[in-house]
Amino acid sequence: DIQMTQSPSSLAASVGDRVTITCRASQSISRYLNWYQQKPGRAPKLLIYAASSLQTGVPSRFSGSGSGTDFTLTISSLQPEDFALYYCQQTYSIPRFGQGTKLESK
């Protein structure tokens, strides 16, 4: 199985900050990497698919990059509604999620 290591597990930031979350795969997954946002009591929401493609309707301050084993999700200028949990997911083989990153207000 391909394991996903997401970091950091939690992050405190302020509105307007640039935020980066990292996801590392235990072996190459090409670009089969997706990012989701989850708010309390809500279903996850797809943000980025295929490592860098922005899902329709998602603000352009969200971006994804990477290929192979190392990937990043970047929020260019944090907004109040962005404080949430973020998960990466590899779909190169048996689908697996990272353990999540909790983005909190500083």
Place this chain on the structure above:
Amino acid sequence: EVKLVESGGGLVQPGGSLRLSCVASGLTVSSNYMSWVRQAPGKGLECVSVVYRGDGTYYADSVKGRFTLSRDNSKNTVYLQMNSLRAEDTAVYYCARVGSESYELDYWGQGTLVTVSS
């Protein structure tokens, strides 16, 4: 507009069974791959079952042999039959559509809570 609505969750005793339903609108389940993802209280996301790479169905090791994904095309509904339930199966179960770009989960239901307890 795509909408997925899960139902069938509830309280069940260990060893019992439940069948979750996911009724789709705005998409046809017969021509889409569908997935069930669960989230235990305060924990992360786990893919329980997904039609993956062709017509094969994947099951997490933790549910293999106990859970079965199926669909009724006439009702545009996907099911998750859960047997021999354990306390560790307690979770919110989400139904999701598998997208065509990188097998991303692009549409999600609101979830249904399954509690396994005596």
